[in-house]
Amino acid sequence: EAQVTQNPRYLITVTGKKLTVTCSQNMNHEYMSWYRQDPGLGLRQIYYSMNVEVTDKGDVPEGYKVSRKEKRNFPLILESPSPNQTSLYFCASRGSGNTIYFGEGSWLTVV
């Protein structure tokens, strides 16, 4: 089954404790991206990657890092999480015809 898988789905962490949200897709897509969704703000793009070893900032990259060492994986790293990074995060990949496939989301709470 074609899918984007992200983990963990739910996480509560403390300010400053590094965390990584993993993302994997099985559709051989070159383009992958991360979004955060906040009430009243919709989805905002954090980072995107056009292909392996190619990453670019989206609209809200501050406080986040990404890496793309393999085509299927695109982890999101929060080096020193802060409470304003409490959000619902989505990983996505882009298929043919520009259709975007989303993961199920990761609820992150930073206390």
Add this chain to the structure above:
Amino acid sequence: SQQGEEDPQALSIQEGENATMNCSYKTSINNLQWYRQNSGRGLVHLILIRSNEREKHSGRLRVTLDTSKKSSSLLITASRAADTASYFCATDEDTGNQFYFGTGTSLTVIP
């Protein structure tokens, strides 16, 4: 930011009625897409309309695009309770590298 805006923010209708939601955006685009999100879940692609198209149909969905007004509308005909969800429009800029989502319309279909 290119981020679009949906209108209305919330819509409540009776089952069987038609639902219309609108999207406005700010700059030139390649494509405009509509996505659906059930509460707290990942977004699911509904339909894509290219910048040189004016109308597109898919099942009970009808999408129009007016590039002169930088706006699009999504019509869901003969709505069902299962259509209850949030609906987002998404545009991509000229390079196609970044995608911008609106803030969404929350649709409630009352059985």
